[in-house]
Amino acid sequence: SNNLMAGKRGLIMGLANDKSIAWGIARQLADAGAELAFSFQGDALKKRVEPLAAQLGSDIVLPCDVGDEASIDALFAGLAERWDNIDFIVHAIGFSDKNELRGRYVDTSRGNFALSMDISVYSFTAVVQRAEKMMKNGGSCLTLTYYGAEKVMPHYNVMGVAKAALEASVKYLAEDLGKDGIRVNAISAGPIKTLAASGIGDFRYIMKWNEYNSPLRRNVTIDEVGKSALFLLSDLGSGTTGENLHVDAGYHVVGMKAVDAPDI
Ligand code: NAD
Numbered sequence: 001s002n003n004l005m006a007g008k009r010g011l012i013m014g015l016a017n018d019k020s021i022a023w024g025i026a027r028q029l030a031d032a033g034a035e036l037a038f039s040f041q042g043d044a045l046k047k048r049v050e051p052l053a054a055q056l057g058s059d060i061v062l063p064c065d066v067g068d069e070a071s072i073d074a075l076f077a078g079l080a081e082r083w084d085n086i087d088f089i090v091h092a093i094g095f096s097d098k099n100e101l102r103g104r105y106v107d108t109s110r111g112n113f114a115l116s117m118d119i120s121v122y123s124f125t126a127v128v129q130r131a132e133k134m135m136k137n138g139g140s141c142l143t144l145t146y147y148g149a150e151k152v153m154p155h156y157n158v159m160g161v162a163k164a165a166l167e168a169s170v171k172y173l174a175e176d177l178g179k180d181g182i183r184v185n186a187i188s189a190g191p192i193k194t195l196a197a198s199g200i201g202d203f204r205y206i207m208k209w210n211e212y213n214s215p216l217r218r219n220v221t222i223d224e225v226g227k228s229a230l231f232l233l234s235d236l237g238s239g240t241t242g243e244n245l246h247v248d249a250g251y252h253v254v255g256m257k258a259v260d261a262p263d264i
Helices: 021-031 043-055 069-082 110-134 157-178 203-213 222-233
Strands: 009-013 035-040 061-063 088-091 139-145 182-189 244-247
Touching: 009 021, 021 035, 021 088, 021 222, 035 043, 035 069, 043 061, 061 069, 069 110, 088 110, 088 222, 110 139, 110 157, 139 157, 139 222, 157 182, 182 222, 222 244
Parallel strands: 009 035, 009 088, 035 061, 088 139, 139 182, 182 244
Antiparallel strands: none
């Protein structure tokens, strides 16, 4: 435990269960003294998110479907009833039709392309737009991305294209909001077994490949993503904005299969 986030308040979006990357981040932030609010998508998740929030001392748990502008406005109106200022937001949200997270990218439909971009890309901008107004003393915004934005990864398909757009939007948002002391960054996490990841074809194979071929020869945990999030969201990251911080056991620097990698 440390005091890096003492006196800071922020919103965590994208908590579904205790496997979620948002949970790894929330735990590190709470441990560092942050006060947290949570949003959840749909009634089914409410009963999962409320007890997790309570574990971290939070009773601010609000619904939000980021595909709906009115729902985002209602979230921030609800938040403003409890807090007049926030210091950070975490956006750990992505969505695509899992039928298009296998096979060929070229077969992506117009409808799922638009939906994936809307939920996985625009929603971050939409949320930052509202958060800016509550960040009166500056702030820090964080989203989650994946290496499939930079290089072609099997089955990632339209999500790779969406994450590339998300990473570009981090840079534009960083420029727009930097003058007001608001930083905007992404973490590019290595593969982690979560609900969202289970929709991706051959995900077990991808995890094995990362384990055998990353410089650290293992996968990363949600707690490790959480620790890097703590850096970016706390004063430790005060000089960093527009960044895409890889928390992937170093996989992104590797050019070919490791000579000691077993066959899989
Ligand atoms: P997760 O399933 O635990 O979280 C995904 C969340 O997105 C869920 O809480 C879900 O409710 C939310 N969501 C989806 N559509 C929504 C909508 N319309 N409105 C509001 N919320 C919505 O999975 P996760 O792996 O923790 O995903 C979090 C983020 O991390 C995603 O952006 C994902 O792409 C990214 N990421 C995951 C991995 C991985 O391997 N798991 C790697 C790199 C990046």
